[in-house]
Amino acid sequence: MIGAGPAGLGAAWQLCRQQKGDAIVLEKLGQLGGNTGSMEIAGIPVDFGSHRLHPACDTHILNDLRKLLGDDLLDRPRHGRIRLRGRWIHFPLKPIDLVMRLPWSFGFGVACDSLKKFFSSGHVQGAESFATVLHAGLGHTICEDFYFPYARKIWGEEPEALSAIQARRRVSAGSLGKMVRKVLSAVPGLKPPGAGRFYYLRKGFGQICDSIAQAAKDEGADIRLNASVNKIEVGRPHQIHVRKDKADVIIEADYVWSTIPLGILSKIVSPTPDETVRKAADSLQSRAMVLVYLVLEQSQFTPFDAHYFPEAHIKLTRLSEPKNYSARSEPSDCTVLCGEVPCRLGDEVWSATDDNLGDMMRDALDRSGLPVRCRVRQVVTRRLPHAYPIYLSGYENHFQTLDDWSSTLEHVLTFGRQGLFAHDNTHHALAMAYAAVDCLSSDGAFDKTRWASYREAFRSHVVED
Numbered sequence: 001m002i003g004a005g006p007a008g009l010g011a012a013w014q015l016c017r018q019q020k021g022d023a024i025v026l027e028k029l030g031q032l033g034g035n036t037g038s039m040e041i042a043g044i045p046v047d048f049g050s051h052r053l054h055p056a057c058d059t060h061i062l063n064d065l066r067k068l069l070g071d072d073l074l075d076r077p078r079h080g081r082i083r084l085r086g087r088w089i090h091f092p093l094k095p096i097d098l099v100m101r102l103p104w105s106f107g108f109g110v111a112c113d114s115l116k117k118f119f120s121s122g123h124v125q126g127a128e129s130f131a132t133v134l135h136a137g138l139g140h141t142i143c144e145d146f147y148f149p150y151a152r153k154i155w156g157e158e159p160e161a162l163s164a165i166q167a168r169r170r171v172s173a174g175s176l177g178k179m180v181r182k183v184l185s186a187v188p189g190l191k192p193p194g195a196g197r198f199y200y201l202r203k204g205f206g207q208i209c210d211s212i213a214q215a216a217k218d219e220g221a222d223i224r225l226n227a228s229v230n231k232i233e234v235g236r237p238h239q240i241h242v243r244k245d246k247a248d249v250i251i252e253a254d255y256v257w258s259t260i261p262l263g264i265l266s267k268i269v270s271p272t273p274d275e276t277v278r279k280a281a282d283s284l285q286s287r288a289m290v291l292v293y294l295v296l297e298q299s300q301f302t303p304f305d306a307h308y309f310p311e312a313h314i315k316l317t318r319l320s321e322p323k324n325y326s327a328r329s330e331p332s333d334c335t336v337l338c339g340e341v342p343c344r345l346g347d348e349v350w351s352a353t354d355d356n357l358g359d360m361m362r363d364a365l366d367r368s369g370l371p372v373r374c375r376v377r378q379v380v381t382r383r384l385p386h387a388y389p390i391y392l393s394g395y396e397n398h399f400q401t402l403d404d405w406s407s408t409l410e411h412v413l414t415f416g417r418q419g420l421f422a423h424d425n426t427h428h429a430l431a432m433a434y435a436a437v438d439c440l441s442s443d444g445a446f447d448k449t450r451w452a453s454y455r456e457a458f459r460s461h462v463v464e465d
């Protein structure tokens with residue numbers, strides 16, 4: 001397995017547990033979990049941006065996690081806020097809160113958009129894009145005040161340049177009807193199970209992968225950190241070139257299951273793919289992210305778990321307070337805030353110093369009416385090179401080229417969020433891992449037809465926010 005995020009670790013665990021083979025997991029970083037990992041700052045476990053386990057998780061997987069994590073798997077109410085035209089609206093949306101707090105101009109705009117939609121043919125003119133799909137589904141006001149400015153910040157692209165697929169996969173409330181159903185799902189009596197709640201871990205979200213890794217090790221998996229795969233010679237067996245602790249090692253394996261970005265995989269496989277594949281790899285782009293953590297000398301900053309900032313003049317997309325995710329009260333003399341700043345690899349945000357990023361975060365909080373009034377003890381930053389896939393219009397052709405190429409490689413499988421260039425949540429990455437192992441029989445045969453039907457099912461994954 002290449003990569004020790006939920007996809008790679010989940011697959012190693014299931015493979016060893018079901019005694020279908022031996023697993024070696026190779027992870028280039030010095031820690032487990034990929035983007036779902038955690039670290040400790042000032043005695044508080046913090047995640048790499050706001051992470052929650054969604055109740056939409058497959059029951060079978062959730063039951064496994066319950067057994068693994070016991071009482072450390074917490075069932076928590078969601079308590080976030082979105083900033084809309086200078087007002088704070090509860091997120092997930094609640095009917096009473098909307099009536100009390102929604103700026104009247106916004107409500108009037110949505111009402112007019114609904115009327116227009118009622119009398120329009122619903123036909124979208126011109127080529128479909130993220131912008132046209134959401135405009136047709138949600139109307140001008142919600143798009144211009146929330147989704148479009150948020151999209152510009154998250155993906156760094158104009159909504160018109162983004163694919164319609166991005167709207168369908170990434171926006172779970174993509175029409176006014178769905179939005180109304182979401183709001184109504186907060187009403188007692190109409191609430192479906194799990195609505196407005198999430199699972200979290202006592203020691204931070206990274207506890208999921210830490211526990212899976214331990215369970216995989218207990219079943220015999222060999223997990224190697226600081227082990228960067230830089231070449232794969234495809235053959236029987238495959239020769240995997242690994243840079244580990246400044247030394248080069250070659251590992252032989254019957255199968256390579258990769259969860260690293262598909263474009264990167266195409267660059268480290270030998271024989272080298274043709275130019276069309278190489279060009280497709282260069283055309284698939286990911287958004288990077290800088291995470292800025294402020295250690296504040298106060299017990300709690302706000303009672304909210306997350307704040308969402310669609311407005312363009314506020315650099316952050318989201319602010320989370322990790323202590324609130326697990327209702328942790330200790331340490332009592334400080335709390336940590338985590339700001340998410342999407343960017344491009346190497347741009348001015350990515351290259352900024354910790355001091356500058358700390359100032360930028362304080363400025364963003366000032367602008368949003370949440371000024372930091374206590375002493376900031378420390379600024380810590382963390383960089384994610386592959387935070388979000390960017391679905392530019394036409395990206396699917398490039399993905400298809402790469403996917404077709406990877407499927408020609410015998411005994412090589414690519415999956416996970418990076419491996420399938422999907423927006424997927426952690427529970428989707430775990431579902432892919434379980435599916436991959438399900439397709440492998442104990443004699444080493446891989447059922448490609450079954451995998452194809454799983455791949456079809458993965459297309460229906462909708463990201464939960």
Ligand SMILES: Cc1cc2nc3c(=O)[nH]c(=O)nc-3n(C[C@H](O)[C@H](O)[C@H](O)COP(=O)(O)OP(=O)(O)OC[C@H]3O[C@@H](n4cnc5c(N)ncnc54)[C@H](O)[C@@H]3O)c2cc1C
Nearest residue numbers: 003005006007028034035049051052229416417424425426
């Ligand atoms: C800001 C943010 C917030 C999110 N919030 C949520 C949330 O609330 N809930 C949720 O369910 N999901 C959330 N997600 C999504 C979640 O993080 C992903 O679904 C999950 O990380 C996917 O797991 P994965 O194993 O497929 O990939 P990854 O976690 O990306 O793991 C891939 C691993 O491969 C390693 N790797 C790369 N190249 C090499 C190499 N050459 N050799 C060896 N190893 C290599 C990487 O270091 C990494 O550890 C969020 C993501 C982000 C960015």
